[in-house]
Amino acid sequence: MEGRERILIVDDEWNMRNLLKVHLFAHFETAEAADGPEALALLAQQRFSLVILDIMMPGMDGWEVCAKIRETSQVPILMLTARGDVKDKVEGLSAGADDYLVKPFNAEELVARVKALIRRSQLTPPTDAEDVIQIADLKIDRQARLVYAGTSVLDLTPKEFDLIELLATHPKIIFTREMLMDRVWGIHEVREMRTADTHVKNVREKFRKHGLSFNPIRTVWGKGYTFQRPDAAQ
Structure with a gap:
């Protein structure tokens, strides 16, 4: 499906990656990574319009992955987690995330959030805009x-x-x-x-x-x- 925006799904659980792919299939191309190092490798090789990033992953957690991505890229990041504590949200946003969605989530809300984040990223003020x-x-x-x-x-x-x-x-x-x-x-x-x-x-x-x-x-x-x-x- 040529020309569609590409989303990278990062989650250590196959069932969750598959569920996200099903929800996003009608609107986006998707790729997936089962852990942080795999996600970073894919981001270094390919261009993505957005990253959906689970927080609670073994080894390199989502916060670490988010911070690593932000060292080299401003790709929109949607954090996805079963934890809804305010402290978790603050930590994710402080690490450079753009939005935060708590599991279980509504499929329509997921798609709406993804589309909104991509639209916002495409409207960055031009660097040569005059004061x-x-x-x-x-x-x-x-x-x-x-x-x-x-x-x-x-x-x-x-x-x-x-x-x-x-x-x-x-x-x-x-x-x-x-x-x-x-x-x-x-x-x-x-x-x-x-x-x-x-x-x-x-x-x-x-x-x-x-x-x-x-x-x-x-x-x-x-x-x-x-x-x-x-x-x-x-």
Whole structure:
């Protein structure tokens, strides 16, 4: 199944590896490793979009494997364990994990978490993004987290700033509501997709009230939203 994202499943129990493969089969390519050293060897040889990593493994446990991966790679890591203690979650996230799922888990939640983590990883801000973005009379000061329309500073909420900054730093991407929810609100927030629409409406209204010369957020019907430069505005 060419072109699909590839997931590395790392668990010492064959039954769990097989269960994960069954749940993920319809959406992703999968490979598996029975222990930490095997997983690290595969990661050195192949590219994966995400790693599902069990914590309680003999020899090199999941925390050690996670820390080792982070020495050379920023591949998304979903920790999987039967232990749900807060201390375990903190240790996993401190080692560099991106998310944490406790066994037994719901198959739909597993797939949703995996998809969200992959989407987030694909939206890393470009390294050449300017600290200050100036387009016509729109200015976004990313360090100060301020947005200007001409000389006026917009009174934006933190999420409204995150929204316009995300669109402006990825002008070639059409963001679906799911993508906006993942990146601006986070994968653990309540999945109310109308939240994205409401924030877009509010930001547009604030730009209009402050007299910005163009609408920087374009609706792509049936898909989502994208950044719009003044020469492309209708």
